[in-house]
Amino acid sequence: MAISPEVLEQLRTETSEVAPLDLSWLNLDNAWGIRAKPGKRGLTLDEVEIGPYGDVPQRSDNATFRPRGAVARPEALRVKLPYQERADVYADNLRLLYEEAVQRQWSSATDVPWETIEPLPDNMELAMCQLCTFLTEVEFIAGDTPGQWMPKINSDYHEVKLFLLSQIMDEARHLDVFRKRALANGGGLLSATAENGLRRIIEAQDFTEMSAVLHILGEGFVQTLFRMGEYIAQNEAEKKIYRLAAQDESRHVAFGVMHLKHIVEEQPGRREELHWYYDQAESILRTEGVTGAQYTTQAIALLAGRGDIDKGVEVVQAILRKQVNEYMHRLEVAGLGDRRDRMSPWLKPYLDPPAN
Amino acid sequence: MTQGGVKTRASFPSTEWFEAVRSLVNSDEQYRRIGTCDAVVGVKVPDRQKYYLLTFEAFECSEVKESTEQEVDNADFWLEAPFEKWKELITNVKDNGKADLHHTLNTIDLEDPQGFARSRDGYKRDLFYRFNQSFQYFFDLSSKIETTFPN
Ligand SMILES: [Fe+2]
Ligand SMILES: [Fe+2]
Numbered sequence: 001m002a003i004s005p006e007v008l009e010q011l012r013t014e015t016s017e018v019a020p021l022d023l024s025w026l027n028l029d030n031a032w033g034i035r036a037k038p039g040k041r042g043l044t045l046d047e048v049e050i051g052p053y054g055d056v057p058q059r060s061d062n063a064t065f066r067p068r069g070a071v072a073r074p075e076a077l078r079v080k081l082p083y084q085e086r087a088d089v090y091a092d093n094l095r096l097l098y099e100e101a102v103q104r105q106w107s108s109a110t111d112v113p114w115e116t117i118e119p120l121p122d123n124m125e126l127a128m129c130q131l132c133t134f135l136t137e138v139e140f141i142a143g144d145t146p147g148q149w150m151p152k153i154n155s156d157y158h159e160v161k162l163f164l165l166s167q168i169m170d171e172a173r174h175l176d177v178f179r180k181r182a183l184a185n186g187g188g189l190l191s192a193t194a195e196n197g198l199r200r201i202i203e204a205q206d207f208t209e210m211s212a213v214l215h216i217l218g219e220g221f222v223q224t225l226f227r228m229g230e231y232i233a234q235n236e237a238e239k240k241i242y243r244l245a246a247q248d249e250s251r252h253v254a255f256g257v258m259h260l261k262h263i264v265e266e267q268p269g270r271r272e273e274l275h276w277y278y279d280q281a282e283s284i285l286r287t288e289g290v291t292g293a294q295y296t297t298q299a300i301a302l303l304a305g306r307g308d309i310d311k312g313v314e315v316v317q318a319i320l321r322k323q324v325n326e327y328m329h330r331l332e333v334a335g336l337g338d339r340r341d342r343m344s345p346w347l348k349p350y351l352d353p354p355a356n
Numbered sequence: 357m358t359q360g361g362v363k364t365r366a367s368f369p370s371t372e373w374f375e376a377v378r379s380l381v382n383s384d385e386q387y388r389r390i391g392t393c394d395a396v397v398g399v400k401v402p403d404r405q406k407y408y409l410l411t412f413e414a415f416e417c418s419e420v421k422e423s424t425e426q427e428v429d430n431a432d433f434w435l436e437a438p439f440e441k442w443k444e445l446i447t448n449v450k451d452n453g454k455a456d457l458h459h460t461l462n463t464i465d466l467e468d469p470q471g472f473a474r475s476r477d478g479y480k481r482d483l484f485y486r487f488n489q490s491f492q493y494f495f496d497l498s499s500k501i502e503t504t505f506p507n
Binding site for chain 2: 040041096099100103104105223227228230231233234235236239243244246247249250251253254257258318319322326328329330332333355
């Protein structure tokens with residue numbers, strides 16, 4: 001196709017013209033002379049967030065992807081307004097948890113000794129596969145939920161984004177490892193659940209509501225369930241799967257506890273609101289049970305009792321007691337100790353008397 | 357593990373025993389690969405009145421020392437069991453090269469109604485789970501020590 005003489009002339013003039021030197025990108029006021037040095041753990045966020053870069057503003061009007069410390073361009077396009085208050089999303093352990101997460105990643109393909117899985121009695125294999133089916137289902141929510149909050153996190157609070165991204169990677173691995181276990185020894189995927197409780201988590205309307213319900217209540221209970229999985233594991237592969245997953249889960253719980261603490265300290269007026277979230281979430285747990293369905297709890301009891309379901313039910317009750325007490329202890333650390341009196345009547349009987 | 361061709365021998369519980377494991381851990385590339393581990397962990401053997409503090413920092417166990425019960429109470433968390441239970445755990449590790457299915461730290465923790473890992477702070481107690489693979493590796497390495505148990 002021939003080029004018109006006008007276009008040809010335009011191209012000639014454009015390429016022959018040298019654009020005037022634009023030095024408006026230079027940000028000498030802020031940046032010059034900052035030299036972050038690696039520490040014992042390498043060059044971590046704690047080492048790099050120094051000088052003005054380490055100042056996390058209490059409030060931010062940044063509605064673009066401008067990184068904290070960079071100069072804003074007035075012509076920058078805006079995104080949907082993210083959270084503007086640090087307290088709304090922040091926690092004091094974010095940098096540490098992100099680096100820890102990156103350091104402690106593992107591979108479900110190569111870090112699990114799959115060769116140690118041997119044929120199990122049918123009832124035990126089916127029970128483990130029902131537990132793994134439930135856990136795979138749970139991991140979808142655990143990944144989707146932080147994912148949908150990503151665009152609402154202000155770029156000035158990038159530590160929150162980084163942590164949530166690390167959580168999403170963790171949840172991806174959990175999703176795949178439980179699926180792999182279900183398919184590794186003949187049992188396969190069994191029954192999904194009604195998902196009412198899971199729906200409650202993904203439908204949270206506020207970041208703190210999401211974190212309170214997902215990170216502290218949901219993942220706190222799941223962390224105990226993973227420890228329980230390690231306890232009832234029938235081979236080295238399952239031991240390792242549950243132990244490594246419990247490690248990851250503990251980071252998610254740790255963020256939740258420190259975020260809640262941050263909120264209780266920085267926005268004390270929100271206590272009633274927080275209790276309301278827990279009132280709702282605890283009551284849904286009652287309807288669905290901690291494992292989403294009675295049949296999954298019964299499968300766990302079968303595994304815990306090594307085939308003796310009555311004995312297993314006792315173990316499951318003991319685990320529920322641990323779950324409830326650990327939930328309460330975490331809330332106490334966060335400054336919501338009055339939850340002890342307000343806890344749902346179905347969970348309260350499991351509470352030990354308060355430590356002095 | 358041999359040091360100068362001689363197997364490391366130490367009695368449990370003693371600072372020498374924890375020092376021996378510490379030195380094994382700090383020269384173990386596999387331990388580093390598990391990832392950073394930061395926690396101050398107490399050890400209680402109450403019926404022997406023995407208390408220790410183990411400091412884990414970045415990729416190493418930076419310090420072990422004998423301590424008082426009060427100091428251990430202020431650790432991030434502590435592992436508490438009677439002497440016989442500790443003996444069972446360490447012997448099991450020795451016999452199998454690592455803890456078998458019934459003697460992992462987590463399993464012992466769940467079997468004890470009070471918990472094997474205890475803390476006055478629910479957040480700090482979670483460090484036991486956050487770094488569990490590192491702590492398990494630490495105790496599994498004790499299989500390379502000739503442990504003796506005083507009566
Ligand atoms: Fe998960
Ligand atoms: Fe999680």
